[in-house]
Amino acid sequence: MKPRRRRQGFTLIELLVVISIIGVLVGLLLPAIQSAREAARRAQCQNNMRNIALALNNYQIRKGAYPASGLFFEDPSSITSTTGAGAGSQGDVTKSVLYRIADKPTSADAGRAGRSWVVEILQDLDQADLANNWTNEYTYTAVSSPGGTTATATPNSILANTALAILRCPDDNNFTPNQGNLSYAPNGGFARVxxxxIGWKGFQKDDPTGSSGGSTGSMLKWDSTGDRALAQNYMQKLGVFFIQSVYNNQLDGTNVPGVWNGRSPSWGGMKTATAAITDGSGSTIMLGENTLVGYDGVGSMWSGSQPTNWAAPWPTFSMFIASDNVCGTAGDCSTTLSDGTVATDSTAWTNANIVGGYENIGYGQSLTLKGTSPFINSGHPNGSNYAFCDGSVRFINNTIDGTVYAKIITPAGSKLPVPYKQQPVSQDAFIN
Structure with missing residues (x-):
């Protein structure tokens, strides 16, 4: 009798063991794969920022200063006279469009919204076609071209909604496909205008009515005596990019060159050149991330109820700021802070990034409405990418000490008056 042949194959127990081993291996590999993918997305984001920083520095070399974060058109009718009773009104900021948009822009200001910093560097971003077709005398939402529709001119509204890959971070999921998205915002210091x-009260949650946040009081009371030129002088030491205005408005058929500067003082001519970055370009932030800027087809109260994109000049869409809580709830940096300490280099600036607050780095990830948080946030775990004025790009943790963060925001903190003067920053505190 022939011996019975054993059946070839695996037993059920053997199969279960193999499947279990495969499952364990896959479980071990998935985090590594996800981490590698995140690293690749973060590297792409950093590459985008590096190229944008290069474009901004090229612009600075050509023009002698960085561009305005947002540019608005002034109303010539606000200047009644250069002599007599109306003399000097061009130096009165309350007559400027900048005065109105510093709080909550309205639809009446929509016709004054020119363009953002992105438009100024289109040529440097290898977007010659967009740059050559853009009409500077028109708003970013203009639906017609000069003299009406022509075969060679494209309305700004169409150009501004063109999707540009370099302007969007791969980890920014708060975007609309095939529209003028934006993930990056330049350093505006501690005030939108x-x-x-004036100050900003952070939003606790999405609230289009603004009942849970918005503008509040004066950001600084250095101008308490009415010397707003002095306040502006300090603000220039606290940021790199600023909202500006020009007399060059197509609405009334005029083409009057010049900035809102009139007589002394100058309200709209705030610009930053390399020489003004006395704290060092390698220790001064140029660009950061914000998933709440860019395209919004509906429009919000923070954009004059106008749709937005990368060309929108509105303050909460064209820049980021650090928390202005360094000045306390009263807006007076010279008073005692809420914790009972006196404002000094080691305490006042700490409030620039208080973990757990509504204005700290990263809290914007809790919000979805565009324009509702002018503070840094990103889709990267635990931190954001920053481009510095020397062209370097670094990833910084969201929990960075507020004093260190304030120092790398300000280009000339060492030139501030006592007791707000900032001491030199240790680069080991923010360079990983």
Whole structure:
């Protein structure tokens, strides 16, 4: 009798063991794969920022200063006279469009919204076609071209909604496909409008009515005596990019060159050149991330109820700021802070990034409405990418000490008056 042949194959127990081993291996590999993918997305984001920083520095070399974060058109009718009773009104910031948009822009200001910093560097971003077709005398939402529709001119509204890959971080999921998205914002210091610095109350949650946040009081009371030129002088030491205005408005058929500067003082001419970055370009932030800027087809109260994109000049869409809580709830940096300490280099600036607050780095990830948080946030775990004025790009943790963060925001903190003067920053505190 022939011996029975054993059946070839695996037993059920053997199969279960193999499947279990495969499952364990896959479980071990998935985090590594996800981490590698995140690293690749972060590297792409950093590459985008590096190229944008290069474009901004090229612009600075050509023009002698960085561009305005947002540019608005002034109303010539606000200047009644250069002599007699109306003399000097061009130096009155309350007559400027900057005064109105510093709080909550309205639809009446929509016709004054020119363009953002992105438009100024289109040529440097290898977007010659967009740059050559853009009409500077028109708003970013203009639906017609000069003299009406022509075969060679494209309305700004169409150009501004063109999707540009370099302007969007791969980890920014708060975007609309095939539209003018934006993930990056330049350093505006501690106020949205330097010429008229008022505070910002952070949003706890999405709230289009603004009942849970918005503008509040004066950001600085250095101008308590009415010397707003002095306040502007300090604001220029606290940021790199500023909201500006020009007399060059197509609405009334005029083409009057010049900035809102009139007589002394100058409200709209705030610009930063390399020489003004006395704290060092390698220790001064140029660009950061914000998933709440860029395209919004509906429009919000923070954009004059106008749709937005990378060309929108509105303050909460064209820049980021650090928390202005360094000045306390009263807006007076010279008073005692809420914790009972006196404002000094080691305490006042700490409030620039208080973990757990609504204005700290990263809290914007809790919000979805565009324009509702002018503070840094990103889709990267635990931190954000920053481009510095020397062209370097670094990843910085969201929990960075507020004093260190304040120092790398300000280009000339060492030139501030006592007791707000900042001491030199240790680069080991923010360079990983």
């Amino acid at each position: 330097g010429a008229y610095p």
